[in-house]
Amino acid sequence: MVGREDERAELAAFVASATGRALVLRGEAGVGKSSLLGHGAALAEREGHAVVRAAGVEAESALPYAGLHQLLHPLLDGAARLDDGSRALLDAVFGAGSAQRGAQDGPPSVMALGIAVLRLLSLASARRPLLLVLDDGQWLDDSSADVCGFVGRRLAGGAAGPVKLLVSVRTDAVSRFDTAALPELPVAALADEDAAHLLDHRYPDLGRGLRRIVLDQARGNPLALLELPAHLASRASDGLPVEDLADGNGVPLPRRLQGLFGTRIAALDERVREELLKGALDGAGTPGRAGAVPGARYRMRNADAAVAAGLLDTGAVAGEFVFRHPLVRSAVVQMATPEQRRAAHLALARLHRGNLERRATHLAAATAGPDEDVAGILEAAAESATRRGGALSAVTWLTRAAELSEDPADRSRRLADAAFVAGHAARPGQARQLVRADPAPGAAGSPASVLAAAYQSLYQDGDVRSTHRQVSAAIEKLRDELRDELRDELRGEPRHEPGAGPATGPEEVLTRLVVLLLAISQYSGDPVAWERTHALLASMPGLVTERARLYSATWSDVTRYGAPWAEPVRQAAAHLPDLEPWDVTRLGVAAYHLDMLDLYRPHLQRIVERELETGAVAAGMVMLHQITLDRTAVGEWAEAEETGQRGLDLALEHGHHLFAAQSRAYLAQLAALRGRTGRARDLRSEVEAWARPRGLGFLTQLADSAGATAALGSGDHEAAYLHAVGITPPGTFRPYAYQAPRTLLDLVEAALHTGRAGEARAHALAARDAGLPAVSPRLALITHGALAMTAEDVREAAETVERAASQPDAARFPFELARIRLAHGIRVSHVQDRAAARRYLAPAAEAFERLGAAGWTGRARAALGATGVPPRAPVPDPASLTWQERRIADLAASGLTNKEIGSRMHLSPRTVGSHLYRTFPKLGITTRAALRDALSRTEREARV
Numbered sequence: 001m002v003g004r005e006d007e008r009a010e011l012a013a014f015v016a017s018a019t020g021r022a023l024v025l026r027g028e029a030g031v032g033k034s035s036l037l038g039h040g041a042a043l044a045e046r047e048g049h050a051v052v053r054a055a056g057v058e059a060e061s062a063l064p065y066a067g068l069h070q071l072l073h074p075l076l077d078g079a080a081r082l083d084d085g086s087r088a089l090l091d092a093v094f095g096a097g098s099a100q101r102g103a104q105d106g107p108p109s110v111m112a113l114g115i116a117v118l119r120l121l122s123l124a125s126a127r128r129p130l131l132l133v134l135d136d137g138q139w140l141d142d143s144s145a146d147v148c149g150f151v152g153r154r155l156a157g158g159a160a161g162p163v164k165l166l167v168s169v170r171t172d173a174v175s176r177f178d179t180a181a182l183p184e185l186p187v188a189a190l191a192d193e194d195a196a197h198l199l200d201h202r203y204p205d206l207g208r209g210l211r212r213i214v215l216d217q218a219r220g221n222p223l224a225l226l227e228l229p230a231h232l233a234s235r236a237s238d239g240l241p242v243e244d245l246a247d248g249n250g251v252p253l254p255r256r257l258q259g260l261f262g263t264r265i266a267a268l269d270e271r272v273r274e275e276l277l278k279g280a281l282d283g284a285g286t287p288g289r290a291g292a293v294p295g296a297r298y299r300m301r302n303a304d305a306a307v308a309a310g311l312l313d314t315g316a317v318a319g320e321f322v323f324r325h326p327l328v329r330s331a332v333v334q335m336a337t338p339e340q341r342r343a344a345h346l347a348l349a350r351l352h353r354g355n356l357e358r359r360a361t362h363l364a365a366a367t368a369g370p371d372e373d374v375a376g377i378l379e380a381a382a383e384s385a386t387r388r389g390g391a392l393s394a395v396t397w398l399t400r401a402a403e404l405s406e407d408p409a410d411r412s413r414r415l416a417d418a419a420f421v422a423g424h425a426a427r428p429g430q431a432r433q434l435v436r437a438d439p440a441p442g443a444a445g446s447p448a449s450v451l452a453a454a455y456q457s458l459y460q461d462g463d464v465r466s467t468h469r470q471v472s473a474a475i476e477k478l479r480d481e482l483r484d485e486l487r488d489e490l491r492g493e494p495r496h497e498p499g500a501g502p503a504t505g506p507e508e509v510l511t512r513l514v515v516l517l518l519a520i521s522q523y524s525g526d527p528v529a530w531e532r533t534h535a536l537l538a539s540m541p542g543l544v545t546e547r548a549r550l551y552s553a554t555w556s557d558v559t560r561y562g563a564p565w566a567e568p569v570r571q572a573a574a575h576l577p578d579l580e581p582w583d584v585t586r587l588g589v590a591a592y593h594l595d596m597l598d599l600y601r602p603h604l605q606r607i608v609e610r611e612l613e614t615g616a617v618a619a620g621m622v623m624l625h626q627i628t629l630d631r632t633a634v635g636e637w638a639e640a641e642e643t644g645q646r647g648l649d650l651a652l653e654h655g656h657h658l659f660a661a662q663s664r665a666y667l668a669q670l671a672a673l674r675g676r677t678g679r680a681r682d683l684r685s686e687v688e689a690w691a692r693p694r695g696l697g698f699l700t701q702l703a704d705s706a707g708a709t710a711a712l713g714s715g716d717h718e719a720a721y722l723h724a725v726g727i728t729p730p731g732t733f734r735p736y737a738y739q740a741p742r743t744l745l746d747l748v749e750a751a752l753h754t755g756r757a758g759e760a761r762a763h764a765l766a767a768r769d770a771g772l773p774a775v776s777p778r779l780a781l782i783t784h785g786a787l788a789m790t791a792e793d794v795r796e797a798a799e800t801v802e803r804a805a806s807q808p809d810a811a812r813f814p815f816e817l818a819r820i821r822l823a824h825g826i827r828v829s830h831v832q833d834r835a836a837a838r839r840y841l842a843p844a845a846e847a848f849e850r851l852g853a854a855g856w857t858g859r860a861r862a863a864l865g866a867t868g869v870p871p872r873a874p875v876p877d878p879a880s881l882t883w884q885e886r887r888i889a890d891l892a893a894s895g896l897t898n899k900e901i902g903s904r905m906h907l908s909p910r911t912v913g914s915h916l917y918r919t920f921p922k923l924g925i926t927t928r929a930a931l932r933d934a935l936s937r938t939e940r941e942a943r944v
Contacts, residue, residue, distance in 0.1 A: 001035060001036075001039055002190070002194050002197050002198040002201065003190050003191060003193075003194030003197070003198070004032070004036065004039075004190075004194075007025075007036055007185060007187060008036075008039060010023075010185050011023075011036065011039060011040040011043060011185075012043060014040065014164065014166070015040060015043045015044045015047055015049070015131070015164070016047070017164070018162065019155075019156065019158055019162070020155030020156060020157075020158055020159070020160055020161065020162060020163045020164060021155055021156055021164050021165075021183075022151075022152030022153070022155050022156070022164070022165040022166075022167070022182045022183060023164075023165070023166055023167070023182070023183050023184070023185055024137070024167045024168070024169060024177055024180070024182045024183065024184045024185070025037065025166070025167065025168040025169070025184075025185050025187050026168075026169050026170075026171055026184050026185070026186055026187065027168075027170070027171060027186065027187030027188065028170065028171050028172055028189075028221070028310075028324075028325070029170050029172060029223070029260040029261075030221045030222065030223030030224060030257070030260055031187050031188070031189055031221055031222065031223075032187060032190075032222040032223075033135070033168035033170075033187050034135050034168065035222070036168070036187060037133050037135055037166060037168050040131070040133065040166050041053065041131065041133050041166075044129075044131040044164075047129070048128055048129065049128065049129045049130060049131045049164075050124070050125075050128055050129070050130050050131070051130075051131045051133060052071065052074050052075065052130070052131070052132050052133065053133045053135070054067070054070045054071040054132075054133070054134050054135070055070075055134070055135040055136050055139075056134070056135070056136040056137055056138060056139030056140040057070075057136075057139055058139045060139075060141065061139050061140065061141050062141065063141055064093075064107070064141055064142075064143040064144075065093045065094065065141065065143050065144055065147075066141050066144065067134075067139075067140035067141050067144035067145070067148075068093070068117075068143070068144035068147055068148070069093075069094050069144075071132060071134060071144070071148070072090075072117065072120065075120055075121070075124045076090070076094075076120075078120060078123045078124055079091075079120060081123055082116070082119055082120060082123070083119070085116075086115070086116035086119050086120070087116075089108050089112055089113050089116040090113075090116055090117075090120070092107075092108060093107065093108065093113060093143075107143070110146045110147055110150050111150065113147055114147050114150035114151050114154075117147060117151050118151055118154060118159050118160045119160075121151070121160040121161070121163045122159075122160040122161045122163070124163075125160065125161040125162050125163045126161065128162075129162035129163070129164070130161075130162065130163045130164070131163075131164045131165075131166060132163070132164070132165045132166065133166050134148070134165070134166070134167045134168070135168050136168065136169075136170075137167040137168060137169040137175060137177050138169045138170045138173040138174070138175035138177070139173075139175075140175065140176070140177075142176050145175060145176035145177060145180070146176055148165065148167070148177075148180075149176060149177065149179075149180030149181070149182065151165065152165045152167075152180065152182045153180070153181060153182065167182070168187075171310070172264070172309075172310030172311075172324075173310070188220075189219060189220030189221055190220040190221075190222060190225075191220065192215075192220070194220075195215060195218065195219075195220045195222075195225060196215060198222060198225050198226075199211060199214060199215065199218075199225050199229070202225075202226060202229075203229045203230075206229055206233075207653075208653055210229065210232055210233060213232065214228045214229050214232065216326070217326045217327065217330070218326075218327075219325060219326055221325070221327070223256070223257065223260075224257060224327055227254050227256055227257050228253075228254070228257070231252070231253070231254040232252070252330070252334065253327065253330050253331060253334055257327055257330075257331075258330075258331050258334055258335070260327065260331070261311060261327065261328050261331040261332075262331060262335060264309040264310065264311055265309075265311065265328075265331060265332060265335055266335070267309070268305055268306060268309065268311075269305060271302070272302070272303055272305050272306055273332075273336075274340075274344065275300045275301060275302065275303045275306075276300065276303065276306055276311070276312075276332045277332055277333065277336050277340060277341070277344045278298050278300070278344045278347060278348055279297075279298055279299075279300040279303075279321065279323070279329075279332075280323070280329040280330075280332040280333050281298075281333065281341065281344050281345060281348060281362070281365075282297045282298035282348050282358075282362075283297050284297045284298050284299065284300055284321070284322065284323070286326075286329075293355075293357045293358050293361055293385075293390075293393070294355070294357065294358075294388070295352065295355040295357070295358045298348060298351065299320055299321070300312070300321040301321075303321050306321070307321065310324065311323070311324060311328050311332075312324060312328075341365065342365065342366050342368070343366075345362040345363075345365040345366035346362070346366040348362040349362035349363045349366055356377070356380060356381050356384055357381045357384055357385055357390075357393075359377065359381075360377050360378050360380075360381035360397060361381075363377060363378070364378055364396075364397060364400045367404060369404075370404050370405065370406045371404050371406075372404070372405065372406045372407070372410070374401075374404050375401040375402075375404040375405050375406075375410065375414070376401075378397040378398070378400055378401035378404070379397070379398065379401045379414060379417075381394075381397050382394035382395075382397040382398045382401070382417070382421070385397070386421060386580050386581070386615075386616070387578070387579070387580055387581075388610075389581070389607060389610030389611055389613075389614060389615035390614055390615060391421050391424060391425045391581070391611070391614070391615045391616040391617075392425055392614050392615065393614070394418075394421050395418050395421050395422045395425060395427070395430070398414050398415075398417050398418035398421065399414075399415070399418045399434065401414045402414035402415045402418065402437075408439075408440050409440075411438070411440070412438050412440045412443060412446070412448075415434050415435065415437060415438045415448070416435070416438075416446070416447070416448030416451075416509070418431075418434050419431040419432070419434040419435050419448050419451070419452045420448070420451060420512060421616070422434060423451065423452060423455040423456075423618070424581070424582050424616040424617075424618050424619055425615070425616055425617050425618065426616075426617035426618045426621070426654040426656065427617075428452065428455050428456035428459065428460060429456070431451075431452040431455060431456070432449075432452045432453065432456060434452070435448050435449045435452045436449075447474050447478055447509045447510075447512075447513060448509070450470055450471060450474040450513070451471075451474075451512060451513065451516060453470070454467045454470060454471050454516055454520070455516070458516075458519070458520060458523070458658060459618065459656045459657075459658045459659065460655050460656060460657055460658070461657070461658075462523075462657060462658045462661070462690065462691065462694045462696055463694065464520050464521075464523050464524040464526075464529070464694065464695055464696060465524075465694075465695060467520050468517065468520050468521065468524065468529055468532075468533075471513055471516055471517045471520060472517060472532065472533075472536055474513055475510065475513045475514060475517060475536060475540075476536070478506060478509065478510050478513065479510065479539070479540050479543060481506065482506055482507070482510065482543060485506070507543065510540075510543060511544075511545055511548060514537065514544060514545075514548050515548060515551060515586065517533055517536070518533065518548070518551050518552055518555055518556075519555075521533045521555075521556065522555045522556070522589075522698055522738075523658065523696055523697075523698045523699070524695055524696065524697055524698070525696070525697020525698045525700070525701060525736060525737065525738070526695065526697055526736070527734075527735050527736045530556050530557070530735075530736045533552070533556075534552065534556070537549075537552060547583075547586075550565050550568055550569070550587075550590060551586055551589075551590060553565050554569070554589070554590035554593045554594060555589060555590065555593065555738075556736055556738075557735055557736050557738070558593040558594065558738065558741065558775055558776075559733045559740065559741050559770050559771075559772065559775065560735070560770075562593060562594055562775045562776070563771060563774045563775045565590065565594070566594050566596070566775070566776070569587060569590050569591050569594055569596060570596060570599060572587050573587075573591070573596075573599040573600055573603075576600065576603040577603070580616075581607070581611050581615055581616040581619040581620070581623075582616055582618075582619045584600075584603065584604070584607075584619070584623075585619045585622040585623060585626065587600070588600045588604065588622070588623070588626045589622075589626075591626075592626060592629055592630075593738065593776075594775065594776045595633070595776035595777055595778040595779065596776070596777075597626055597629060597630040597633070598630055598633075598634070598812065600626065600630075601626070601627060601630045604623045604626055604627055605627060607623070608620055608623040608624060608627065611623065612624075612650065617650075617654065618654075618656065618659075620650075621647055621650050621651055621654075621656065621659050622659075624643055624644075624646060624647035624650070624663075625644075625647055625659070625662060625663065625666065627640075627643050628640050628643045628644040628647060628663075628666050629666065631643060632666070632669065632670060632673070633778070633812070633813060634812055634813070634814070635814040635815060635850070635851050637670055637673060637674060637851060637852055638852070638918065640666075640670055641667065641670050641914070641917075644663055644666045644667045644670060645663075645667065645910075645914060647659070647663040647666075648660055648663035648664060648667065651663055657690070658696075661686070661687050661690050661691055661696070661699050662698075662699060662702070664683045664686050664687050665683070665684075665687045665699055665702035665703060665706065666702070667683050668680045668683035668684045668687065668702075668703065668706035668710075669702065669705060669706040669709060671683060671706075671710070671917070672706045672707075672709035672710035672713060673709060673713070673815065673851075673853055674852050674853060674854060674917070674921075675713050675714070675853060675854025675855040675856075676854075676917055676920075677710050677713070677714050679913065679917065680706055680707075680709075680710040681707075681710065683706070684703045684706045684707055684710075687699055687700075687702065687703045688700065688703045691703070697737075698738070701727050701737060701738065701739035702739065704723045704724070704726045704727050704739070704743075705723070705727065705739050705742065705743050705746070707719070707720075707723035708720045708723035708724045708727075708743060708746040708747075708750065709746065711723060711750075712746060712749060712750065712855075713853070713854070713855035713856060714855055715855070715859075717749070717750050717753035717754050718750075718754050720746060720749070720750035721747070721750035721751060721754050721756070723746075724743050724746045724747035724750050725747065727739050727740055727743055727747075728740035728743075728747070730747060730751060730756070730759035730760070730762055730763045731759065731762035731763055731765075731766050732766055733766065733767075733770055741767070741770075741772055741775070741779055744763065744764075744767050744772070744779075744782050744783065744786050745782050745785060745786060745789075745816065745819060745820075747760075747763055748760045748763055748764055748786045748789055748790060749789065749819075749823065751763065752789060752790070757790070760786075760789070760790045761790040763786065764783070764786035764787045764789070764790045765787075767779075767782075767783045767786055767787075768783055768787060777807060777808065777809035777810075777812070777813075778809070778812075778813050778816065780804075780807050781804050781807050781809075781810050781813055781816055781817065781820075782804075782816050782820075784800050784801075784803050784804035784807070784820075785800075785801070785804045785816065785817075785819070785820035785823075787800050788800035788801045788804060788820060788823075788824055789820070789823050789824070794827065794828070794831055794832065797824060797827065798824070798828075801820060801821070801824045801840070804817070804820055805817060805820075805821070814847050814850075814851060815847070815848075815851060815853065817847070818843070818844040818847035818848050818851075818853075818856070818860075819844075819856070821840040821841070821843055821844040821847075822840070822841065822844040822845075822848075822856070822859065822860050822863065824840050825837045825838070825839070825840030825841035825844060825863060825864075826841070826863050828840060829841070829863065829866060829867055834866075834867035834868055835867075837863075837867050838864065838867050838869065841860060841863050841864045841867065842864060842869070844860045845857065845860035845861050845863075845864050848860050849861075852921045854920075854921075881919060881922055881923075884905075884915060885915050885918065885919045885922075887905065888901055888905070888912055888915045888916060888919070889916065889919050889923070889931055889935060890935065891904065891905075892916055892928060892931055893931040893932040893935055897909075898910075898912040898913050898916075916928070923935070
């Protein structure tokens with residue numbers, strides 16, 4: 001049994017009591033009362049009790065004494081030892097022959113019969129204690145319930161010896177136990193943590209989306225937690241997307257769950273059922289969540305009968321009715337006929353005439369045949385929903401709009417739009433299904449089909465080679481068609497087919513293809529692919545948007561083309577709330593290349609959760625990447641690692657293997673920065689093994705960058721040099737190698753430490769001559785830093801370091817600034833006085849220590865010590881370890897592997913590793929081998 005610690009303790013005390021007792025378990029249907037009764041019975045049997053079980057039956061609730069007979073039947077053999085009067089009373093109520101015929105005075109009184117029952121129980125418990133267990137007491141007939149109440153009230157006084165009565169009743173059904181004045185134990189829904197534990201125990205492989213739906217709908221009800229997953233999983237396996245299984249109307253219920261409320265719903269007056277149906281269809285009483293349709297929901301009226309039936313509660317707002325449980329809402333909808341549901345939807349659509357999205361929701365369900373007006377409303381609602389984080393709803397509305405379209409061209413266009421949004425919602429498979437659903441001639445080779453196929457191939461398979469060819473061909477074809485249309489327009493002929501909406505005309509489709517081609521080119525990192533892309537865009541003057549030109553410049557080669565676009569990217573940050581999520585992330589990529597993600601991050605953090613829950617999930621994963629990158633840049637490395645790990649988990653869950661490799665690359669860089677060389681090496685190897693055979697230069701450059709950083713941190717300068725020149729040769733910046741400017745300091749430092757001073761100086765000068773300081777604040781900082789490191793004259797170097805440190809945004813990049821100060825401080829210590837060196841070395845050491853850059857901290861502290869500053873040992877902070885971190889650290893110190901620790905603690909090896917890496921800086925260590933000594937030392941200090 002999961003959870004229920006308080007209830008189990010109460011039952012244990014109840015069973016252990018030496019005297020008789022009675023206890024009523026009271027809770028809603030499906031809350032687990034029967035399980036607790038079973039638990040109590042098992043405890044009693046282990047303690048040597050005789051246990052008699054019975055259950056109320058609704059079909060027998062009108063039969064006098066039927067329940068009492070079921071409860072006492074196993075004990076009636078002992079009635080022969082009763083006195084004549086008691087035996088005659090039992091025979092009379094249970095219909096035993098002549099005794100029944102001789103009863104002339106009607107049924108016995110509750111007191112008389114109760115005393116007879118007490119005597120029978122006393123005889124039955126003479127040898128060993130007796131426990132009577134009665135489930136579903138609300139269905140017990142009134143006569144039996146009255147007698148049980150009488151008996152229960154006297155058990156505590158020892159009237160029947162060591163006899164206990166344990167009864168369960170439902171809170172939503174009236175019974176005689178409500179007034180029996182017996183001790184009660186309320187049984188509430190499971191706490192959130194226990195509900196999640198129960199669900200994970202019974203359905204360990206349940207998908208994240210389905211798990212969330214089950215937890216939301218069950219709301220701690222154990223029966224729902226156990227019944228819903230299999231039922232909903234079977235619906236999802238029929239092709240219905242998981243997120244579409246639950247909306248404001250609830251979820252489809254299996255028969256057993258529907259039966260919990262069905263009888264009470266059916267017993268209501270028709271007008272009350274109509275009110276409940278309108279409330280259920282409009283989500284009355286549901287809490288707000290990301291992506292939910294905005295606006296006031298329907299307020300049910302004249303529904304007091306439903307409150308009395310235990311189906312509704314009175315909400316916080318006066319006069320407002322709310323459903324007692326999400327399953328009630330689901331049952332109300334499921335029990336209504338299709339005609340009743342359509343009528344309710346139509347009434348709600350009229351009610352919400354002023355709310356675009358809420359009206360669209362109901363019109364979509366109320367309209368049976370083609371209706372262009374309704375289709376147009378749905379299309380407009382989809383656009384509105386996408387901008388506020390409701391891309392999943394937008395896919396549904398656009399698909400429905402296509403079904404209601406009167407013109408085939410409109411149907412094709414809306415299906416294409418639905419597929420486009422589905423691709424961004426991390427549903428590439430659904431996007432392809434939508435495209436295939438288009439019956440129009442030539443739909444199989446349409447731009448929409450190319451987009452859908454390319455999204456799936458790129459993000460799931462990492463295929464940049466064939467997707468580049470396919471998307472380029474589709475662009476060329478559409479470009480030629482648009483030119484033909486333009487010529488027709490100049491001749492006075494109509495340019496578009498009648499009825500074609502302006503929302504996504506051919507120009508917008510072309511833009512979608514162009515942006516996808518730019519993304520493919522960026523991931524390929526191949527100069528040939530980029531040159532072909534730029535040539536194709538140059539062949540379409542007037543057809544390439546300004547935004548696409550911005551992406552083309554900043555995503556391809558920021559060194560050569562980025563500087564003129566810095567101001568437009570800066571200005572765009574002020575208008576992010578007006579953009580669709582994929583446009584936000586595209587601009588975010590440009591901002592990253594221009595080192596101004598800090599302008600975008602506040603908006604990204606505000607909207608990322610809604611996108612991951614109900615919006616453009618793929619865009620949400622890119623937002624996590626961008627938040628990770630900005631946190632890394634500004635020195636928030638622990639938070640960056642958490643965000644990066646979350647991005648990796650989501651990418652794997654959605655099958656976006658390209659994003660998974662990208663997340664691993666960012667995590668590898670973080671591990672390298674923090675001196676976790678082994679982890680950086682393992683992650684980098686995974687990226688390399690997946691990306692290099694696919695020709696994903698974007699990722700292999702990231703892997704080389706992480707390799708260079710890790711090697712520099714551990715003092716292996718030759719390895720760092722080899723990684724750095726794998727990105728670009730010294731003295732130049734390889735075209736379309738986007739990591740080339742970012743690894744400027746890595747190449748310069750590695751070259752200096754390996755005796756290649758000429759190459760280092762040539763590279764620093766190449767950075768200056770390429771105009772890197774004009775491209776971004778970070779590139780300005782590291783260019784001046786590289787020039788300072790390679791300057792022959794110490795005075796010139798000092799001036800250049802000051803120029804670097806005085807850059808307006810220098811403090812925003814603390815790791816780079818500390819590297820520059822460390823390099824110059826070491827140089828000064830060799831040629832000038834120690835005090836001058838300390839001016840640079842002290843802030844560098846403090847910055848590295850604050851960041852948690854283990855290898856760099858050691859080097860800076862050593863250099864500072866050489867100037868006469870006493871060495872300072874790392875200060876462990878064991879008190880900051882969580883219980884789980886301490887347990888994992890203890891197991892790791894004992895020699896267990898991450899896999900073995902995970903098996904013991906029910907964690908994945910990756911989670912174990914993440915906890916360990918957070919533990920190291922708290923203990924002041926950098927390796928696993930140092931764990932045992934660090935833990936022993938902190939224990940000794942704690943004893944002192």
